Amino acid sequence: MNVISFLSAVVQAGTPLLFATVGEIFSQKVGNLNLGLEGMMLMGAVTGFAVGYGSANPILALLGAALAGMIGALVYAFITITLKGNQEVTGLTLTIFGTGYASFVGSSYVGYKLPENVTEAFAKVSFPVLSEIPVIGDIFFKQSVLVYFSYACVVFLGILLYKTKYGLNLRMVGENPAAADASGISVSRYKYFYVLLGGAMSGIGGAFLSLAYIPVWQENITAGKGWIAVALVIFAVWNPYRAVAGAYFFGGLDIIGFRLQKFSLPIPIYIINMLPYVATILVLVLMSIRKSKENKAPSSIGRAYFREER
Template sequence: MQTDILTMGFFVSLLAGSIRMSVPILLPALGEIFTQRSGILNLGLEGIMLMGALAGFAGTYFTQNLWFGLLAAVVTGITFSLLMGFLSITVKANQVIAGTAITILGTGLSAFLYRVMFGIQKLPPQVNAFDPLEIPVLTNIPIIGPIFFNHNILVYITLLFVIVTAFVLEKTTFGLKVRAVGENPRAADSKGINVGVIRYLCVMIGGAFAGLGGAFLSIGYMNSFIDGMVSGRGFIAVAVVIFARWNPYRALGASLLFGGANALQLRLQAIGVPIPHQFLLALPYVLTILVLLSVSKKAEFPAAYTLPYSRSER
């Protein structure tokens, strides 16, 4: 058993798997950075990701076009995020309750719509998922090639989104408005910034990223849709954002940590390590709890975090 673990092949597979498994956590986390920096906590990521996974799979299945499936996932994610925006920004409902309701809605609705569209079959329908990109020369480099250059295009797009997110938040006028709305919405309003519009846009961006994260699971990692396939990644993404202190590059590192935990439990089960599989399955969630406990007291949340804004209130 020890010889199976202490091999170069095991570590190469583990590191490559960590990168792949980090993507469905990193994508919603990047979107949630926008959302939380504007002062909104969206706990509905789990439900939005499930709806995005279904939309991506169904869009691909019926059109045989993976890119159309991605577009369907993004549109679905934005649509569901608008519901979160309406509840938290317009109605000014409690954001924790609103997000939880959206998660419950997305979980049940995705399972229901899947059965409406595909029925109950012995063999679930499948699609051809995104294939790994063959990058000339780089893919064939020993060790490094299989780890970094043997992934599908969605992995590389996600890494690009990390840079874009950091640039938009720190170097653009829109990013400045997002930070201003999250820290002091009344002051931002006095300078002519429409607080409601900025928050709606950030919630929509978060929904688009969450939809993409769900689609990655169904058409970028697996090739089918399974009830509950998100498996808590939406909540882990929220933990990643807090752990990363709303920094996209730190979110990348944190996502790799959680992705590594997922990849490790899969690899250990594959080689038959004599550890109860229930413990291995719980490993990423135990890690989430430990991370939240370690950073919850030190995290400096935006001043207007989870606080609704009304111009009429003083």
């Protein structure tokens, strides 16, 4: 097994998960559990493809994907934040809606290929200087620009979350919205902003699949990756840096089966396919045993904030 090419494939497989997971972490950090990831990813994937196909402009394609994810998230945000509807049900509905939307819009694109200049824009390119580093360069810096963008997102959002006033505020909104409200933070505005950010990132995660990974439109291109990302948020204990390790770990488990088959190991493929979920359960168990304050879900998650009830 060629280890470097495998690890490079792992980064690729983990990237759509990474976008969606980091987006969902921010949504959950402000207290909104959005189970609509799969739907938003598909909306982003199909919209990115359709825009890329129609305009032959890679930047518009990416913006279209982000916007589509945000529109999905906006519907969710309006129902759960403004109307204070049930978050789980709304998220599930968003998944069903997004899947249908992608089939509907995508039906006229099945088997079509993106224009050359779009695929070239998202093809693997060597990152200047950094790609020269032995091993690391081959694994991390000979990838699509979208992969580089995912690194940038993680660093930027990680700093935002842990090192800035805004990060402190958004964590407060998720932990104790009443206290945040009392200290003059607009709870709704924070919630809307980060739920929409989550939608945009899911949309881009989906678009990574349709623009960079398989630039020929296919029905249901995400095939459940949105659900894996939901599990990954827990696995990463709501920490965007750990999400990187988690996304590559889950992405790696997704593809390692195909590399191991060569060695005829006596492990059924089903066991390997189960590993991501087993790992998630283990993390949940460990978290509840350790009960550390950092490693737990935002306290207000899943509950709408009623100012009158505080």
